[in-house]
Amino acid sequence: xxxxxxxxxxxxxxxxxxxxxxxxxxxxxxxxxxxxxxxxxxxxxxxxxxxxxxxxxxxxxxxxxxxxxxxxxxxxxxxxxxxxxxxxxxxxxxxxxxxxxxxxxxxxx
Amino acid sequence: xxxxxxxxxxxxxxxxxxxxxxxxxxxxxxxxxxxxxxxxxxxxxxxxxxxxxxxxxxxxxxxxxxxxxxxxxxxxxxxxxxxxxxxxxxxxxxxxxxxxxxxxxxxxx
DNA sequence: AGTTTCTATCGCAATATTATGATTGATTGT
DNA sequence: ACAATCAATCATAATATTGCGATAGAAACT
Numbered sequence: 001x002x003x004x005x006x007x008x009x010x011x012x013x014x015x016x017x018x019x020x021x022x023x024x025x026x027x028x029x030x031x032x033x034x035x036x037x038x039x040x041x042x043x044x045x046x047x048x049x050x051x052x053x054x055x056x057x058x059x060x061x062x063x064x065x066x067x068x069x070x071x072x073x074x075x076x077x078x079x080x081x082x083x084x085x086x087x088x089x090x091x092x093x094x095x096x097x098x099x100x101x102x103x104x105x106x107x108x109x
Numbered sequence: 110x111x112x113x114x115x116x117x118x119x120x121x122x123x124x125x126x127x128x129x130x131x132x133x134x135x136x137x138x139x140x141x142x143x144x145x146x147x148x149x150x151x152x153x154x155x156x157x158x159x160x161x162x163x164x165x166x167x168x169x170x171x172x173x174x175x176x177x178x179x180x181x182x183x184x185x186x187x188x189x190x191x192x193x194x195x196x197x198x199x200x201x202x203x204x205x206x207x208x209x210x211x212x213x214x215x216x217x218x
Numbered sequence: 219a220g221t222t223t224c225t226a227t228c229g230c231a232a233t234a235t236t237a238t239g240a241t242t243g244a245t246t247g248t
Numbered sequence: 249a250c251a252a253t254c255a256a257t258c259a260t261a262a263t264a265t266t267g268c269g270a271t272a273g274a275a276a277c278t
Binding site: 003004006008009010013014016017020021022023024025026027028029030033036050051052068069083087091092099101102 | 135161
């Protein structure tokens with residue numbers, strides 16, 4: 001039916017899925033990489049850099065802002081986006097924590 | 110239009126997005142955690158453990174198998190699923206590599 | 219062979235995501 | 249005040265994802 005049954009999962013599982021989903025698009029990966037490389041950038045740069053419409057970029061930025069991994073401040077008429085270091089590191093830890101759950105030894109098969 | 114423009118992104122960006130998308134669902138997180146905790150499991154266990162239909166579990170397992178992070182071997186009538194350690198570690202490194210791209214110092218704002 | 223058990227796949231319905239043009243709102247510059 | 253510029257939002261269309269019942273296929277047991 002297209003609707004994820006969030007109520008049957010733990011808050012941790014839903015949280016991890018939300019974080020991963022927010023990052024799970026090549027445009028959003030590209031946006032983050034560009035922000036990192038340019039050390040902050042404005043939306044209009046991204047429209048030229050990636051080959052997507054302004055409305056589309058704005059929507060992707062909104063999803064990244066939703067998990068807090070980037071923040072934007074007014075810079076004249078444009079908006080300067082940059083990584084929120086606190087959130088970035090927290091997300092890194094959360095994802096790393098999940099991957100550490102398994103030690104790495106073969107189990108069966 | 111609902112179709113991701115993969116052709117305008119780099120293979121690395123598309124690859125990362127594919128990996129993240131495969132993991133970006135609470136059911137698939139739960140499946141992985143269960144497989145890790147039980148040290149392998151069979152599909153029917155998951156149907157009872159999570160509250161999802163057998164067809165739905167099977168579909169999620171298919172997506173996890175698609176990126177190779179789990180593998181299944183016949184065990185009588187049932188199928189034993191377990192983590193593919195090689196792929197697991199590679200994916201961990203790929204994701205960690207992305208997060209290392211940024212050192213963690215504040216940039217603007 | 220027939221039955222049971224388990225998983226994969228098909229077909230469908232409902233919801234979500236992706237992408238864009240058009241519009242709106244806010245700020246800068248004239 | 250007025251035009252220009254930039255980003256957010258709206259409305260819409262196309263495609264993807266999620267979920268499940270029903271069916272099919274494969275292996276074990278009688």
